[in-house]
Amino acid sequence: MADDASDPARLAFDEQALALADDVWRVARRLTRDLQAAEDLVQEAYARAFRSWRSYEPGTNMRAWLLRILHNLAIDNARKQQRAPEQLGLEADDYYLYDRLGGAKNAVADVDRLVERLSPGPVLDALSELSLPFREVVVLVDLGDLSYQEAADVLDIPVGTVMSRLHRGRRVLKKALADAAGEDAA
Amino acid sequence: MSAETRPEPCVHAERCMQAYVDRALSVEEVRTVEAHLAGCPTCARCYSLEAEVRTAVREACAEPCPESLRRELRRICDDCDCE
Numbered sequence: 195m196a197d198d199a200s201d202p203a204r205l206a207f208d209e210q211a212l213a214l215a216d217d218v219w220r221v222a223r224r225l226t227r228d229l230q231a232a233e234d235l236v237q238e239a240y241a242r243a244f245r246s247w248r249s250y251e252p253g254t255n256m257r258a259w260l261l262r263i264l265h266n267l268a269i270d271n272a273r274k275q276q277r278a279p280e281q282l283g284l285e286a287d288d289y290y291l292y293d294r295l296g297g298a299k300n301a302v303a304d305v306d307r308l309v310e311r312l313s314p315g316p317v318l319d320a321l322s323e324l325s326l327p328f329r330e331v332v333v334l335v336d337l338g339d340l341s342y343q344e345a346a347d348v349l350d351i352p353v354g355t356v357m358s359r360l361h362r363g364r365r366v367l368k369k370a371l372a373d374a375a376g377e378d379a380a
Numbered sequence: 381m382s383a384e385t386r387p388e389p390c391v392h393a394e395r396c397m398q399a400y401v402d403r404a405l406s407v408e409e410v411r412t413v414e415a416h417l418a419g420c421p422t423c424a425r426c427y428s429l430e431a432e433v434r435t436a437v438r439e440a441c442a443e444p445c446p447e448s449l450r451r452e453l454r455r456i457c458d459d460c461d462c463e
């Protein structure tokens with residue numbers, strides 16, 4: 195049992211951290227190749243978070259703090275595996291989806307159908323094909339709900355790099371999704 | 381539709397799209413963008429597609445933390461020998 199188990203600050207920290215398990219899990223899931231690796235990563239991250247709980251500054255974004263721990267562990271693991279550098283993939287123009295899906299001709303009806311076309315399978319495939327530095331930024335902002343600055347702090351990169359990776363990562367994603375949607379429709 | 385043939389306000393709208401969807405624009409920039417979107421169906425549709433993609437990513441990744449892992453995290457918390 196922890197020495198400070200009755201410390202109200204510690205109890206508040208524990209509850210707040212555990213309440214963020216879904217968010218941490220969703221990010222971890224996209225940074226790892228399978229369920230087991232994601233579970234290991236989240237456990238490691240929480241073990242480290244509970245050990246170093248005093249370094250969390252109350253009032254700051256705890257989700258960002260936890261995701262920073264998660265990110266640091268994920269790079270340690272990636273380094274151990276010595277994976278080959280990944281390629282970004284094909285980028286599309288920002289308005290590629292629009293061009294690809296037929297433009298303004300069938301404007302209103304098409305928006306509704308796009309949601310149906312973007313089923314989870316192709317979205318998850320497209321995400322997993324994105325190389326890690328790009329996928330990580332997309333995941334931190336879209337799933338972790340971090341601001342550009344918070345994502346920059348988590349990844350220890352300039353905010354401009356966050357924005358350009360996010361932008362380029364999403365362009366690759368959009369191209370993959372537009373192509374998947376187009377195939378389904380054809 | 382290619383970048384070269386797009387009118388300047390549309391090019392500007394495209395440049396603002398990411399930051400707009402991420403709510404990272406200033407109030408004034410938002411106003412400028414929304415004024416353009418109100419009168420430009422092409423850009424308005426591109427913006428809504430962008431938001432759709434964002435929603436699709438969130439929905440595809442919405443799986444909650446498994447209960448077994450949640451219990452394990454609670455155990456790690458209770459066993460933690462931190463000072």
Ligand SMILES: [Zn+2]
Nearest residue numbers: 389390420423
């Ligand atoms: Zn326009």
